[in-house]
Amino acid sequence: MDRLVKADVKEVNLSFSKGHKCSTTFRLTNLMHTMSVAVSLTSSNPSIFSFVQSLSIIPPLSTSSFTLLLSQPSDQPPLSSPLDTVLVRTCMLPTGKAHQDDLRRLFSRPGPHIFKDATIPISFVGPHVVEFLLSSSYKSLEIAFLLPKAISWCDKSQLTSLLRSAARKGNSHLVSALIEAGADVNGKESGSPSVMSLAVQSGNIDVVQLLIESGYIMENSADRLLHDAAAMNRVDLMEILCLGYVDIELNSVDDHGRTALHVAAINGHVEVLRFLVGVGSDPTVVDSNGWTPLHFASSEGHFEAVDFLLNNSTYVKYALTREGKTAFTIAVDKGYSNLYDLLHLNDVLHRAARLNDVTGMKSCIAEGAKVNSRDQNGWTPLHRAAFKGGLESIKLLLDQGAQIDLVDDAGYTAFHRAVEAGHLQVALYLVASGARANVKGLKGKVLSDLDCFKNHPSLVTSFRLEEEIA
Structure with missing residues (x-):
């Protein structure tokens, strides 16, 4: 006889939640028609896992439930590779009755009377596990092994929330897995940047491309994608955004009335300035304080940016801010004599x-x-x-x-x-x-x-x- 009992699962899935007690239940069925079976449950890592009842008796052809516990609440799942396991050992019990001490003595003596009926892997699942894998130092192969099961226990809202975290981290593998599992690329979170904004800010061009291909709908009134790319001096991101969204608003403004061209000028990113002007951005647009990109480039002493902006707008040097200052006046205030x-x-x-x-x-x-x-x-x-x-x-x-x-x-x-x-x-x-x-x-x-x-x-x-x- 190969075994006395049969488990109802091939893998024990433990839904992990930070700082909370975690448990899961599985069932064992006695395959014997006329005889009770004694059962002993142990884990490969007893310091982490315990059982509500590790020793039990299952009557003939009956089923009993067993609960696996995470011994102590934790802020992170105690993942292992290879996975920890539950070992199910059994022994026929002709009398059908025995005290706990009797069962303990029974399983303490090795021999042919003890059957090793099952070794069941323990998997931690749920959104907190995915978050941990995203932020951990696990190798890509280990993540590829642990991730699918953890994701499969997340609902759509959890998947969408995790997608934002993955985009923020610039993790293209996880972004792809979450989208495939059903995450909504256009899901919104009140008061927070869009998933595409987070992807652009991460600087990972593969994640940006994935979101475009997965149907992310850009909102010119809300997304500041070009602003983010301009701040990072990422012409490559700007190119892929302009190709992916032919209706992208080149002169959209942020809360200060500034365009992406203003942002590039503030940072002195000349290649970004060249790209933006080349695709149609207006170098004469003023922000809410009347500042042109040239005012900002002058304020920061960016000689090449100043030179470029002057060459692309003859009269912008005469533009006045709300305080009545030209770019030259601002440069003098800051002492940038090389711009005079x-x-x-x-x-x-x-x-x-x-x-x-x-x-x-x-x-x-x-x-x-x-x-x-x-x-x-x-x-x-x-x-x-x-x-x-x-x-x-x-x-x-x-x-x-x-x-x-x-x-x-x-x-x-x-x-x-x-x-x-x-x-x-x-x-x-x-x-x-x-x-x-x-x-x-x-x-x-x-x-x-x-x-x-x-x-x-x-x-x-x-x-x-x-x-x-x-």
Whole structure:
């Protein structure tokens, strides 16, 4: 005979709850038609598990229930790999009666009269077990072994709550398992971020992709997904979000009226700024205090971010906050002198060069203005002075290190601009100072082909230019 009793389960599932007494019940059936059976229950870990009645007698063809207890309440399930087990031992009892001491003596003597009828694994199940596996240092193989059973004992609301925790942790394996088990990716929790927001904040792109593929519905009025990705400098997350949600609102604002572009500017994340502007974000949007992204980039001293924003919005440098401050004023308040030229001195120097105001130029350069800075058309102060015929300004600029042959956005040098405006003495001075009279202009045209020379043929003669200059 192989066994005297049969268990009604192949595995004992113990629903674990933090800090509470945990127990579970299973049943054993006597397979003998005419004889009672004595039963002894022990666990592989008696310090953790106990039984309400470890020794019992089951009458012929009868069934008895047995309760397994977790000995002490705990904040975490005492998981083990391999699993702990319940050992069921039996012995035929012809008399059908025996005291507990008799049964104890019966099972204390090994021999052929003792049957080992079953070894039943003990599994901890329920949401608290899943939470523990999520936060523990268990290896992936162990989790893969323990997780499915623990999840199978969770209802839909528990699965959805666990999904939020898994998304927050960036655990793609658990997120996938929970969704497959029935967790609602669009489930809401009052006052808390969405599961997608938690996934983005975790930085795990696989979890974000899983949620998109599983039907997460983005809400432009509530989700601040681009804001979160911008704060982390994660262009890859922003790309997958824009691909997954073609109707994503690029200029959505948070509680302070700030867009994702504001967030990127605050953190100086230039690649994020490039991406957002590239897909259509507006660099001139102001927050609830009238601050543009440029104001924030200036406030934090982010030179590259300031430079990028200026290049993508010509007039944003003049925008005023509610307190009446420009980005330049804010940079001055914070002492970021490396931004002065970009935000203000560049304009002042160009204006002084246009007016041939040598004193103003000297003062501006002394404050830190860059002599080779460009305006929105690519003109340097030297272009400006040459076009206006300001010889003294040109002398000062060259003395201060101005590069003589820089070209503007149209492909013209300061020499071109002097010729265009008919300023012969300025043009001659520039050539004498090293400007190349035979430099090619826009699209490779030689100077004699350019409109500036056609308008002033005497200059062509003065420079003895040939029809084609290589």
